[in-house]
Each structure stands twice: as C-alpha cells, then as structure tokens.
Amino acid sequence: MVQSPSLLHLPAQPITAAVFRPYGQVIFASEDGKPFDQDDAQLQLDRGIPRLYLMRLHQRGRRFAKITRHRQCTQCLGALASKSWLLAVAPASEAEAPALDAIRAFQIPGDCFVKLEVGTWHAGPYFDHESVDFYNLELSDTNITDHQTCDLRQQYGVEFEIT
Numbered sequence: 222m223v224q225s226p227s228l229l230h231l232p233a234q235p236i237t238a239a240v241f242r243p244y245g246q247v248i249f250a251s252e253d254g255k256p257f258d259q260d261d262a263q264l265q266l267d268r269g270i271p272r273l274y275l276m277r278l279h280q281r282g283r284r285f286a287k288i289t290r291h292r293q294c295t296q297c298l299g300a301l302a303s304k305s306w307l308l309a310v311a312p313a314s315e316a317e318a319p320a321l322d323a324i325r326a327f328q329i330p331g332d333c334f335v336k337l338e339v340g341t342w343h344a345g346p347y348f349d350h351e352s353v354d355f356y357n358l359e360l361s362d363t364n365i366t367d368h369q370t371c372d373l374r375q376q377y378g379v380e381f382e383i384t
Contacts, residue, residue, distance in 0.1 A: 226286065226374045231381045233307050233326040236335070241327060244310040245295070245337040262336040265295045269360035275301070279352045285309060285344040286373050286380035288319060292340050293367040297358035299334025300346070306331070306355075307347040307383050313340030318371040326383045342371070347383060 234240065238247045248262050288311065300306050309326045311319030319342040329335060329346075334356070337343055346355055360367065373379050 224378065226378050226380045229321070229379050229381050230384045231309060231324065231326045233328040233383050236327040236329050236333075241335065243312050244325075244341045244343075245335055247329075247333055247335055248297075249333045262295075262297060262334075264297075264336065264358075265339055266358075266360060268293045269362055271358065272361040272363070273356065273358045275354055276357050277352060277354050278346060278348075281345075281347045281353075283307060283347050283349070283383040284380060285347070285383075287370050288324070288342045288344040288373060289368060289370045290340050290342045291337075291359065291363055291367045292369065294360045294363060295339055296337045296343075296363070297334055297356075298337070298346060299356050300329070300331045300348075301354040301356065303331035304348065304350055304353045305329060306345070306353060308335065308343060308345040309347075309381065309383060310337070310344075311342035313338055313342070318373075318376045321373075321377055321379065324381065326381075344381075
C-alpha cells in the first residue's frame with residue numbers, strides 16, 4: 222500500500238535583505254545614476270549565454286513536493302504588475318537533497334526581485350493570483366543542462382504547503 226505524503230506547513234516570512242542573505246540577494250529600486258556596489262545583483266552568468274525572458278505562470282497555489290537548484294549560474298526572478306509572490310528556498314550544499322529543516326519560505330512583494338546564489342535550492346514562484354508574469358534571468362540552457370530536482374515525496378515522504 223502506497224502511503225500519502227505527509228503535508229508540512231511552511232510559514233512564509235516577509236523578505237528582507239538580511240534574512241534572505243544565505244540564499245541570495247533582494248534587490249529593490251535605487252535612484253538612477255547610483256554607482257554599482259554590493260547592493261546590486263552580483264551575477265554569475267559566465268558559463269554560457271545569459272537569457273532574460275518573461276514567463277507567464279497560471280494558478281500555482283502554495284503546495285510543492287519538488288525543489289530544484291542550478292549549479293552553474295545565479296538566477297534572478299521578479300514579478301511584473303506589482304504582484305506579490307512566494308518562494309521556498311534552502312541553502313546551497315553538496316548534498317543530493319536539502320535538509321527538510323533548512324527549507325524556508327518568503328513572501329516577496331512585487332516591487333523587488335531576488336537573485337538566487339549558485340546552487341540555492343528553490344521551489345516556486347507560488348502565488349494566489351490567477352496568473353502572474355515573471356521575468357527570469359539565467360543561462361539559455363539552464364533548464365536543460367543545469368536543472369537538478371529533488372523529489373521531496375520520494376526522498377522524505379513529504380510535501381509542503383506555504384502558509
């Protein structure tokens with residue numbers, strides 16, 4: 222008999238630069254003409270052709286049972302139209318799966334974007350809206366050659382719901 226996965230509730234915390242630092246950066250608007258500094262996205266896109274594209278996602282909800290990482294590049298995500306969204310993350314590691322107790326969820330306002338560090342585990346974007354358009358900056362072949370996914374149902378017998 223196949224057991225149903227256990228449902229774990231993962232509270233989403235408001236994102237700030239300080240609490241998100243183990244996973245990447247939060248980038249907010251700055252005045253035009255500001256010199257480049259540590260508050261700007263520190264990108265690693267030198268292992269291929271950078272790709273900036275818009276992706277339209279529909280009815281994502283808040284549940285997930287898979288988490289992914291990219292080991293060759295940073296990734297930037299941001300919502301258009303000032304729509305808030307959710308993202309689950311775990312720190313980069315050499316392990317084949319993130320530790321369950323290391324997974325965190327963040328509520329991200331529509332006036333910023335996140336840059337994920339190389340190797341950061343992530344699930345999302347998730348949202349309650351009918352659909353949301355996101356911009357995504359990664360490499361042109363990230364989803365083909367640099368997309369390692371951990372199935373949390375198979376690995377741990379769990380799935381998460383962001384609350």
